[in-house]
Amino acid sequence: MAIELPHLALESLARAEPDPERLQRPLLVVVTSGAAPRVHTANRTARRAGARPGMALGDALAVLDTPELVEHDPDALRTQLEMLAGVLLRFSDHVHPEPEAHRILVEVGRSRRLFGGLEALRQQARDTLFDLGFHTRIGLGRSPAAARLLARLRNPAIAEDPESLRRLLTPVPLEALPLADATREGLRAVGLRQLGDLLRLSRAELARRHGPELLDLLDHLLARRVETLPRFAPTPVLDLPLRLEHEIHATTALAFPLKRLLRQAEAQLRGLNRSLQGMALELTHREARTRLTLERGQPGIRADEWLPLWQTRLERETLPEAVIGLRLRASRLLDPPDRGDSLLAGDPASRPPADQLPAVLARLRARLGEPAVTRLVNRRTPRPEEAQGSRHDLAVIPAPVAPTPGQRAVGAALWLQGPDPTTPPDQPQWLGRLEDGWWDHGQDARRDYARAFDRQGRRLWLYRCLRSGQWYRQGYWG
Amino acid sequence: MGALDTLLDHPALWRGRSATPAPDAPVWPSGHAELDRALGGGWPRGQLVELLGAPFGCGETRLLVPMLTACGQDDYWIAVIAPPATPWLPGWQTLGIPPERVLLVHTEHDRDTLWAGEQCLRDPAFGVLLAWLRSPVETALLRRLRLAASESRACAILYRPPTATAQPSPAHQRLRWQATAAGLELHCLKGAGHWARSGHPVQIPDSPGR
Numbered sequence: 001m002a003i004e005l006p007h008l009a010l011e012s013l014a015r016a017e018p019d020p021e022r023l024q025r026p027l028l029v030v031v032t033s034g035a036a037p038r039v040h041t042a043n044r045t046a047r048r049a050g051a052r053p054g055m056a057l058g059d060a061l062a063v064l065d066t067p068e069l070v071e072h073d074p075d076a077l078r079t080q081l082e083m084l085a086g087v088l089l090r091f092s093d094h095v096h097p098e099p100e101a102h103r104i105l106v107e108v109g110r111s112r113r114l115f116g117g118l119e120a121l122r123q124q125a126r127d128t129l130f131d132l133g134f135h136t137r138i139g140l141g142r143s144p145a146a147a148r149l150l151a152r153l154r155n156p157a158i159a160e161d162p163e164s165l166r167r168l169l170t171p172v173p174l175e176a177l178p179l180a181d182a183t184r185e186g187l188r189a190v191g192l193r194q195l196g197d198l199l200r201l202s203r204a205e206l207a208r209r210h211g212p213e214l215l216d217l218l219d220h221l222l223a224r225r226v227e228t229l230p231r232f233a234p235t236p237v238l239d240l241p242l243r244l245e246h247e248i249h250a251t252t253a254l255a256f257p258l259k260r261l262l263r264q265a266e267a268q269l270r271g272l273n274r275s276l277q278g279m280a281l282e283l284t285h286r287e288a289r290t291r292l293t294l295e296r297g298q299p300g301i302r303a304d305e306w307l308p309l310w311q312t313r314l315e316r317e318t319l320p321e322a323v324i325g326l327r328l329r330a331s332r333l334l335d336p337p338d339r340g341d342s343l344l345a346g347d348p349a350s351r352p353p354a355d356q357l358p359a360v361l362a363r364l365r366a367r368l369g370e371p372a373v374t375r376l377v378n379r380r381t382p383r384p385e386e387a388q389g390s391r392h393d394l395a396v397i398p399a400p401v402a403p404t405p406g407q408r409a410v411g412a413a414l415w416l417q418g419p420d421p422t423t424p425p426d427q428p429q430w431l432g433r434l435e436d437g438w439w440d441h442g443q444d445a446r447r448d449y450a451r452a453f454d455r456q457g458r459r460l461w462l463y464r465c466l467r468s469g470q471w472y473r474q475g476y477w478g
Numbered sequence: 479m480g481a482l483d484t485l486l487d488h489p490a491l492w493r494g495r496s497a498t499p500a501p502d503a504p505v506w507p508s509g510h511a512e513l514d515r516a517l518g519g520g521w522p523r524g525q526l527v528e529l530l531g532a533p534f535g536c537g538e539t540r541l542l543v544p545m546l547t548a549c550g551q552d553d554y555w556i557a558v559i560a561p562p563a564t565p566w567l568p569g570w571q572t573l574g575i576p577p578e579r580v581l582l583v584h585t586e587h588d589r590d591t592l593w594a595g596e597q598c599l600r601d602p603a604f605g606v607l608l609a610w611l612r613s614p615v616e617t618a619l620l621r622r623l624r625l626a627a628s629e630s631r632a633c634a635i636l637y638r639p640p641t642a643t644a645q646p647s648p649a650h651q652r653l654r655w656q657a658t659a660a661g662l663e664l665h666c667l668k669g670a671g672h673w674a675r676s677g678h679p680v681q682i683p684d685s686p687g688r
Contacts, residue, residue, distance in 0.1 A: 358555055358603035364594055372584045376567045400578055403568035412572040414539050415563035457657025458535040475563060476535030
């Protein structure tokens with residue numbers, strides 16, 4: 001299967017563009033590397049006005065009314081194409097991007113049954129790329145060369161055996177073949193017009209007159225000789241940059257480009273057969289960067305699950321300056337989870353497995369901020385005011401730590417505060433003694449813990465410092 | 479009609495959205511026989527319960543320890559939202575509450591507290607919600623919380639200052655607590671059972687062992 005992306009340059013731009021109105025105006029992608037700047041691609045409005053690819057920029061400017069000009073960036077297009085190749089990995093394990101031709105080849109011979117036939121497979125591939133914002137021309141053939149040719153000719157026919165392939169290719173004009181100019185001229189000079197004319201001639205004669213490359217091409221086209229293509233292996237990290245053509249000042253306006261990025265991430269992860277639990281978003285400003293992270297309770301890749309989380313997260317942010325680019329990254333990709341979706345998953349009575357984190361954590365953190373949602377862990381030090389640390393990394397459930405004997409000695413109070421100096425209580429009920437830091441001169445703590453009532457009826461948790469005799473309130477008994 | 483009634487009484491038939499709670503409505507044990515009777519079995523799951531009183535620290539958290547222990551041992555999570563002090567988890571653990579199941583959420587406004595509470599109730603992993611409100615709140619927000627609670631299997635406890643007694647509330651039950659010399663006195667301000675009608679307070683003595 002050969003997938004051509006005829007509007008790759010324009011559609012890459014459109015993906016980054018939050019304002020669809022702008023795309024209606026004439027837009028030119030310009031190559032500035034040569035002697036005079038030339039038009040590489042023009043959008044529909046510009047073409048209607050008379051601009052053509054290959055035209056000198058000066059000529060195009062003469063026919064267009066203040067077009068948008070964007071510089072042609074082959075590296076960005078290559079990255080884009082490789083991203084799409086990663087997406088197509090879900091249809092086959094053998095994918096080969098051809099960046100010069102804006103084309104991706106996919107070996108689908110083994111996947112056709114899985115996807116319900118070639119026609120269904122083609123439709124799925126087309127829909128997948130269309131959802132990402134790309135139009136495609138897809139050709140299916142027994143050989144890569146035939147598929148390329150059919151994609152270029154927009155011929156939807158599928159030839160299953162050598163004979164029908166031959167019949168299909170017979171009326172193809174020679175201009176459509178990827179031939180060197182000299183060869184093409186030579187063939188035209190002897191009166192050959194169609195591929196069928198070539199096939200009728202003797203092979204030895206053709207090779208002698210027009211070179212062995214022509215024979216190679218014919219063999220490749222008719223699948224008489226196997227053309228091996230390298231396999232595309234995507235990098236196993238998620239890193240999707242997106243340059244915005246317009247500055248964005250409000251966080252709400254980020255939703256549109258972000259949605260695109262998340263869709264793309266979903267498609268790519270589907271291709272890689274990986275999942276993720278957390279991702280980071282970098283907002284690029286002119287000078288600085290803002291880095292935001294998001295972590296969920298359960299791994300998942302669906303864009304429509306991540307988008308509301310990011311929106312809640314972004315609502316909390318105020319942009320220090322305008323955003324000119326986005327970048328979505330995830331360094332830790334996970335194996336996909338088992339499909340545990342049961343029929344009655346929505347039943348509130350069913351409880352998720354004990355070792356899984358509640359899904360709500362991500363939502364809470366997105367709105368309230370990461371430090372606001374915590375779990376306390378025991379640091380196993382005796383002094384209560386230092387014995388607990390808050391743990392923000394909720395992805396891992398820590399092993400339970402039993403309270404140390406020193407922690408048991410101070411009593412099973414419920415609430416911790418202070419310590420604050422206080423007046424001696426009336427009738428303290430003694431709990432136990434804590435001795436800590438006696439090896440550290442001046443830092444020792446010898447305390448007798450007690451609980452007592454105060455006048456308001458509160459159950460206080462107190463201690464008396466044995467050095468000074470001063471009473472302190474450590475918290476509430478509960 | 480007779481045939482239909484027989485059918486509806488059939489124990490194997492489960493009816494969604496029944497208006498009255500089933501006689502064996504799930505509860506968490508309260509640990510006090512008298513309170514269990516008054517509450518109709520224990521702390522009700524799937525209900526919003528307001529506990530009104532002041533000041534913080536009179537034993538109104540210790541009152542719930544048996545429920546928290548049962549909840550933690552059943553592997554449910556406990557959400558502690560906007561408490562006035564930090565939980566002393568080694569103490570909780572000594573009482574039998576697994577500390578790794580306690581989620582602590584800090585909020586700046588009561589509005590966020592209610593929102594976070596609602597989110598937690600919508601997650602089936604939570605068995606108990608403890609939330610503290612500092613000031614009067616809009617009834618509409620409380621109504622949302624009540625709705626979330628009644629669709630969940632968690633017992634939602636909302637601690638409010640005693641001034642909120644005057645304000646009507648959509649909570650399923652409202653209990654007012656007062657510290658006494660021997661423990662805690664609970665008055666039922668609102669509820670479905672006979673306790674609310676009788677008007678008798680329930681005395682919860684301080685347990686010396688805990």
